Amino acid sequence: MKKSYIVIGVVLVVLFAIYRIFAGSYNNMVNSEETVSQSWSQVQNVYQRRLDLIPNLVNTVKGMAASEKETFEAVINARAKATAINIDPSKLTPEQISKFQAAQGELSTALGRLMVVSEQYPQLRQSEGFLNLQAQLEGTENRISVERKNFNEAVQTYNTLIRQFPNNMLAGIYGFEKKGYFEAEQNADKAPKVQF
Amino acid sequence: MVKKFSLLLFLLLPFRSWSQDIPENPVPARFVNDFAQLLSESEVATLEKKLENYQDTTSNQVVIVTTNSLNNYDIESYSYAISKSWGIGQKEKNNGVLITIAPNERKMRIEVGYGLEGAIPDAVCKHIIREKMRPYFKKNLYFEGLDSATSNVIKYASGEYKAEELNEKQPKYIWLVVFIIIILLISFISKYNRTKNSAIGRDLDFWTILALMSMSNKGSSRGGGWRNGQDSGGWDFGGGSFGGGGASGDW
Numbered sequence: 001m002k003k004s005y006i007v008i009g010v011v012l013v014v015l016f017a018i019y020r021i022f023a024g025s026y027n028n029m030v031n032s033e034e035t036v037s038q039s040w041s042q043v044q045n046v047y048q049r050r051l052d053l054i055p056n057l058v059n060t061v062k063g064m065a066a067s068e069k070e071t072f073e074a075v076i077n078a079r080a081k082a083t084a085i086n087i088d089p090s091k092l093t094p095e096q097i098s099k100f101q102a103a104q105g106e107l108s109t110a111l112g113r114l115m116v117v118s119e120q121y122p123q124l125r126q127s128e129g130f131l132n133l134q135a136q137l138e139g140t141e142n143r144i145s146v147e148r149k150n151f152n153e154a155v156q157t158y159n160t161l162i163r164q165f166p167n168n169m170l171a172g173i174y175g176f177e178k179k180g181y182f183e184a185e186q187n188a189d190k191a192p193k194v195q196f
Numbered sequence: 197m198v199k200k201f202s203l204l205l206f207l208l209l210p211f212r213s214w215s216q217d218i219p220e221n222p223v224p225a226r227f228v229n230d231f232a233q234l235l236s237e238s239e240v241a242t243l244e245k246k247l248e249n250y251q252d253t254t255s256n257q258v259v260i261v262t263t264n265s266l267n268n269y270d271i272e273s274y275s276y277a278i279s280k281s282w283g284i285g286q287k288e289k290n291n292g293v294l295i296t297i298a299p300n301e302r303k304m305r306i307e308v309g310y311g312l313e314g315a316i317p318d319a320v321c322k323h324i325i326r327e328k329m330r331p332y333f334k335k336n337l338y339f340e341g342l343d344s345a346t347s348n349v350i351k352y353a354s355g356e357y358k359a360e361e362l363n364e365k366q367p368k369y370i371w372l373v374v375f376i377i378i379i380l381l382i383s384f385i386s387k388y389n390r391t392k393n394s395a396i397g398r399d400l401d402f403w404t405i406l407a408l409m410s411m412s413n414k415g416s417s418r419g420g421g422w423r424n425g426q427d428s429g430g431w432d433f434g435g436g437s438f439g440g441g442g443a444s445g446d447w
């Protein structure tokens with residue numbers, strides 16, 4: 001009689017322990033995924049900030065360097081492409097991230113060229129409006145690199161978590177998938193610097 | 197193969213710790229951290245006083261770091277790493293500003309916390325660097341440059357935050373009130389026990405007083421600690437966050 005109580009007790013404890021493992025790791029994964037989503041929205045914010053800056057910038061440069069039509073068009077097209085790519089935070093797969101990164105990288109290159117062209121117009125280089133926009137663009141590029149780094153760190157924590165034992169087995173059941181990183185770029189994201 | 201290797205390198209990148217490459221946060225906290233020794237003692241004291249007074253009225257933390265070497269980082273990464281690891285600015289307000297000067301690389305940066313990005317936009321930082329710092333730095337007038345930089349940062353950031361929360365933290369009067377209550381309690385209990393006039397009562401009285409005394413001691417010593425801290429200008433980095441706002445320049 002007493003033995004059966006002990007058996008039941010042991011079974012209950014074991015069941016509870018298993019429940020704790022499942023629930024605990026599930027909650028950890030949820031938290032970690034939430035951090036990734038938050039960092040992603042920060043990434044999107046700063047990229048959006050850059051998109052918002054571009055019309056002003058193009059107009060300012062246009063005023064004093066109207067002959068650089070091709071450069072403007074390249075920026076405007078690249079901006080349109082980059083605007084078209086929006087990623088649902090729940091689908092941050094490596095493929096999606098690299099697609100996003102490619103479109104934004106193209107825009108960075110076009111913007112870099114625009115800034116180089118602008119440097120060739122002394123009148124533009126000295127105008128208050130242009131200098132302000134230039135400072136804003138630099139600040140935005142720096143924010144982008146900061147938020148990308150934070151995002152990569154969050155993804156790294158998350159990916160490590162879901163691939164650890166026993167989470168790796170549970171992650172599949174719960175449907176947690178590996179998320180993509182921003183990859184280091186070969187100068188694509190850095191506005192080329194020109195020395196005079 | 198090379199591509200794989202570079203990918204591996206990149207994946208390792210986030211593991212790299214900043215701790216060896218940037219100065220540790222000073223204990224006790226200081227506003228002026230002249231690691232490159234560009235300023236005289238009295239100049240450091242003047243700036244320190246100025247920034248401390250500014251914190252006292254607004255709770256904004258404006259911190260200066262000069263460094264002999266950026267350790268091959270660009271000034272943006274270096275300055276962001278310091279701001280992040282030190283946690284300049286108050287936690288809820290993110291109202292920190294970090295002015296980083298690297299005389300050997302001839303680079304400078306004003307890093308602005310999330311909470312002050314509206315008050316000191318990037319273009320303003322750039323303007324301060326270009327017009328208010330660079331002319332002095334070109335003549336090696338570091339104190340004048342930093343004095344003008346801090347004055348301008350202060351000018352723009354003022355009005356964004358007030359120091360009310362800092363003042364609320366002063367628990368001086370609370371401890372006085374607690375102390376009075378304890379005294380009243382003790383006298384009340386001892387009176388009550390005297391009227392009962394029993395052995396148990398006296399025992400209880402003794403232990404209660406002892407316990408209350410130890411409690412009140414704890415209270416007054418903590419209060420004293422706070423006061424000492426305030427006299428010597430004790431403060432701490434509040435844990436504010438940064439998002440890469442600000443501007444850089446050279447001279």
